[in-house]
Amino acid sequence: MRYLLAILLALAAAAEAQAQSDFKVTLLGTASPSPRPNRFGPSTLVEAGDQKLLFDAGRGVPIRMWQIKVPMGKLDALFITHFHSDHVSGVPDLWLTGWLGPEFGRRAAPFRVIGPIGTKALMENIEKAYAADIKIRLEDEKLPPAGIAVAPEEFDRDGVVYERNGVKVTAFEVDHGPGIKPAYGYRVDYKGRSVVISGDTRYNENVIKYGTGSDLLIHEVGSARKELMVNLFAQRIIAHHTTPSEAGQVFAKAKPKLAVYTHIVLLSSATIPEPTLDDVVAETRTTYSGPLEVGEDLMAFEVGDTVTVKRP
Ligand SMILES: [Zn+2]
Ligand SMILES: [Zn+2]
Numbered sequence: 001m002r003y004l005l006a007i008l009l010a011l012a013a014a015a016e017a018q019a020q021s022d023f024k025v026t027l028l029g030t031a032s033p034s035p036r037p038n039r040f041g042p043s044t045l046v047e048a049g050d051q052k053l054l055f056d057a058g059r060g061v062p063i064r065m066w067q068i069k070v071p072m073g074k075l076d077a078l079f080i081t082h083f084h085s086d087h088v089s090g091v092p093d094l095w096l097t098g099w100l101g102p103e104f105g106r107r108a109a110p111f112r113v114i115g116p117i118g119t120k121a122l123m124e125n126i127e128k129a130y131a132a133d134i135k136i137r138l139e140d141e142k143l144p145p146a147g148i149a150v151a152p153e154e155f156d157r158d159g160v161v162y163e164r165n166g167v168k169v170t171a172f173e174v175d176h177g178p179g180i181k182p183a184y185g186y187r188v189d190y191k192g193r194s195v196v197i198s199g200d201t202r203y204n205e206n207v208i209k210y211g212t213g214s215d216l217l218i219h220e221v222g223s224a225r226k227e228l229m230v231n232l233f234a235q236r237i238i239a240h241h242t243t244p245s246e247a248g249q250v251f252a253k254a255k256p257k258l259a260v261y262t263h264i265v266l267l268s269s270a271t272i273p274e275p276t277l278d279d280v281v282a283e284t285r286t287t288y289s290g291p292l293e294v295g296e297d298l299m300a301f302e303v304g305d306t307v308t309v310k311r312p
Contacts, residue, residue, distance in 0.1 A: 021304035023048050023190050025216060028064035030295045032222075032265040033086040039297055040064055041086050042263045044197055044218060048167045048190040054078045054094075055186055055197050061090035062097045062104070064297060072098030073107035073147070077162060079169065080115030081199030082176060082183040083122065092126050096133060099147045110149035114161050116171075116182035123152045156182075158206075166190060172210045174201035177240040185210065193303050196256070200263065202239065203246040208253045215303045217256035218295070221247050222265035223280050228272045241265050244280045248287030255290065258307040262295040 024047045029040035041058015045065070052075050054061070065072055072094055081087055091113075098107045113123055127134075127150060137143050155161050155171055162169035168189045176183035176199070185199040187210045196211040198204075198219040211217045222241025228234045242250065251259040266274035277294050284292060291307075293299070298312035 021302040021308075023193055023195075023303040024300060025195055025218070025303065026068060026300040027218075027260075027262055027295045027297060028054075028061055029058045029090075030262045030264055030297050030299075031058070031086075032263055033084075034266075035059070039264070041090055043090065044262065045070065046188050046195060048188065049165060051076045051164065051167050053162070053167070053169065053188065056081055056087040056199075057090035057094045058086050059089050062093050065094075066104045067298060068300075071104050071106060073105045075107075076164070077112040077114055079161070079171075079186055080113065080119055080122075081174075081185065081197070082116065082180065083118055084176075084180070084200065087200070088122065091122070092130060095126065095148075095150070096130055099137075099143055101141065101143065107147040108144050109146055110151040111147075112151045112153070114153045114155070114169075116184055117154050117156050118182065119154050120152045123150045161186075170210065172206050174199050174206055175204045176200045177202065180240060187211075187214070195303060196254075198242075198250075200240065201242060203242050203250065207250055211250065211254035211256060214254065214256045215307050216258050216260065216301055217251065217254055218260045218262050219247050219250060220263035220265070221261045221280060221284075222267070223275045223283070224267035225272055225275055225279075228267055228269055231269065234267050234269075237265065237267060244283035245287045248284040251284075251288040251290060251292070258291045258293065258301065258309070259288070260293045260295050260299075260301070264294070 026045045028043040031039035040060030042056045043058045043061045044055040046053045095111050098105045158172045161171045170187045171184045174185045186197045188195045194214045195216045196214045198207050224234045268274035300310040302308040
């Protein structure tokens with residue numbers, strides 16, 4: 001009887017540990033540049049232990065972070081995939097608003113930004129653009145100077161770009177088209193589990209290489225109806241992204257425990273509507289039959305023995 005009780009307690013503890021995985025991913029924004037009220041700019045929050053890492057900072061990132069009560073001042077680092085504005089237009093807001101006194105801000109240490117070559121220039125120029133605000137708030141609100149300092153770090157090849165207390169982040173080059181360089185994806189490893197974020201890319205073998213065996217593979221996708229693909233502009237945009245059937249091939253080869261779409265590019269014209277999300281899934285199913293979620297803003301994933309989806 002006593003043994004039975006011990007076993008039951010152990011099982012309950014294991015279930016509890018599973019339910020409260022300390023490796024969590026939240027999609028803060030799942031759009032492309034198109035301004036949609038229900039999908040903000042691309043941004044993904046990864047929480048591993050007590051560390052909070054943000055991947056890209058698109059439009060509306062401070063709003064989404066505060067919706068889930070994660071103070072901007074508590075971020076350990078921001079990682080940038082590439083310099084398209086939809087991925088960085090939220091950076092000044094995150095940096096400046098995260099410094100303010102209320103609970104949503106309160107950054108007291110330098111803002112750590114890690115990205116490909118160009119990250120330092122981006123941050124230097126943002127600092128110049130907002131110099132007047134910073135000067136005013138330093139004098140008027142007496143905010144801590146350290147909290148508005150910037151600590152950018154750059155890399156120029158695949159490799160580990162962050163490692164702290166068992167959390168490792170590896171950057172890997174992707175292919176967003178010949179004219180859009182640099183462009184990177186990231187893999188986060190923690191306690192033997194991994195989350196991979198494709199960044200913006202066409203079908204790319206490097207995503208398969210780094211995504212193989214991952215628990216969660218978060219991938220971009222771009223789609224337009226056949227009728228629209230006679231349009232040169234649509235052809236050019238779609239050529240920079242991964243179509244649903246191509247993404248399905250990536251998932252089929254990498255075999256993540258769960259594949260998730262974010263950065264959902266749906267093209268349309270005045271006369272041709274955008275594809276539906278059901279269309280996107282149906283096309284993915286022509287090449288991939290495994291676990292798949294179409295991401296939504298604030299959809300979250302607990303990465304434990306299994307990957308659990310928490311719908312917003
Ligand atoms: Zn993009
Ligand atoms: Zn892009």
